[in-house]
Amino acid sequence: MLSDLPNLLPPYKLHGKYYWAVGDQTELWDALRRFTRSTLKTDHLPFSITKSGAPIKTAWESEEYDHLANFFLVFDIWMDLYQPGCRYSPDVELFFSYVATSKIGEIRRVTALGKNNIDDATRQAPLYNELIQAIRFKAREGRLSRKLATLRATVPEQERSIECYLRALSSRYKVLRFNRLDHFYEKSPFDVADGLERLPWGGKSREIIRQNNFNENWIDQPETRGRIDVKTIIGHRNAFFGTRDREEAYLGYLSKVERGGSHGAFHMHTLLIYDGSRVRDNQLEALADLDARLWGEITGGTGLSYNCKSRRDIGYLMQTNRWALDPLNEGDELALTRLVEYCRYFSDDKGQMPLVKPSQKSNLMTKGHFPKR
Structure with missing residues (x-):
């Protein structure tokens, strides 16, 4: 039974x-x-x-x-x-x-x-x-x-908001350049202080604890707090986009916090947008490395990053007209439409929408401009 x-x-x-x-x-x-x-x-x-x-x-x-x-x-x-x-x-x-x-x-x-x-x-x-x-x-x-x-109905609204945002930037600058980074965390932290304390609510949870013979030198490790605590990853996200120590080429960003997928935990997708007149294509990888290093610093060394321009299937995506991260020139409606379609990812649920957020007003999908130095 x-x-x-x-x-x-x-x-x-x-x-x-x-x-x-x-x-x-x-x-x-x-x-x-x-x-x-x-x-x-x-x-x-x-x-x-x-x-x-x-x-x-x-x-x-x-x-x-x-x-x-x-x-x-x-x-x-x-x-x-x-x-x-x-x-x-x-x-x-x-x-x-x-x-x-x-x-x-x-x-x-x-x-x-x-x-x-x-x-x-x-x-x-x-x-x-x-x-x-x-x-x-x-x-x-x-x-x-x-x-x-009503919650699901916000997706079309977010899609319209993203399109308006990208069109406004494209009309304002002669050329835009992009990086797409995924930010996530190590499974286990080096320091237990970067784990999340578990407070047993009921008798079954306490029983699970009592039935195991714990010791201070147990070889397993706790899960990194940012992977399972929405307050932590939202705090890291706000610090990441709020820093003023960036080059003038940085214009804006799209960001989405999700839970699940291949990471099995909280992670963040970001689109970083640059003034193409201030940065060249051959400088984008260095900027991505700087942002990856910044994410690591903000997360106390527990944060990891992946540059989506390192994908092995970029050639195939280009052939099938699904690659949208090439420079966007002002007035190139076809490339802008492709970028807008690509960025629907930031509003789509795909089964990874977290069931919790820090507060009623917290947004898991955000967009904005970087603060000036």
Whole structure:
């Protein structure tokens, strides 16, 4: 009846504190996303309750959605992801608020449900059903689907904003040049202070900690904070674009913070835009190296960068008219249109939109001009 625990690494311990291990947050966020989809997109209940009170997993199957009974043992672990003060997508916000105040949440906050604890499972299964029903009712009452649709509706608006921005720059300068960099982080930091402390919310999280024999010299390392903490990467992003120690050739930028993809964590895509009359093509690589070095300094040595002009398939992209980072001359409408199409990447979701941001007003996609010295 009960699912196995996810394949989680033990939290890293140092000086009495526990830190998120590499990959744990990614796995928990993925499971929480699947739970909210199954809760809000289906109408099945996890368990049917017999006359004797015994819970039985309902006979429901889907190739697209998970059975909610599969999350019964572990759903309270996802509460470890909650960070006070952050803003979450409406479906995740609903989960956090209801688990924290539900009857089953009150129990799980204190006591873990063991896989073989049939008596406790029998008592908690009806409460888990109630939690699912309460979340669905509140979602309908609060018009959650409309709120989620509103979030998705910002994509066309962002696309128009990006196009207007690029067209304005192109009309103002005779030639623009570009670098495209991806900024991310080392998986594990050299200094544990660059990890993120894990605060167990409930009994299951504390049980995971107790069941592992920790020691101060454990060879594994915590995950770098910038990979899993949205406040950290947004702070690094703001510092990166806010520095005044840049050449006059720098004009503006596009930036997008995402989570997932090949990095499996927070990362940032950037388009750096230069005044082509102040910088030549053969200087762009050196400027990219300077920005990579700056990212490393701002992140305390944990940040890494990739220059997208190092791609091996640039020739193929040129042949198929998908390469858009050549110099843009004023009045070249074809090249400008290609650049605008290329930059749709900065507004498209592609399944990597983070479920959390530091505050209501925080923007994960930004554009702007570099400050002058």
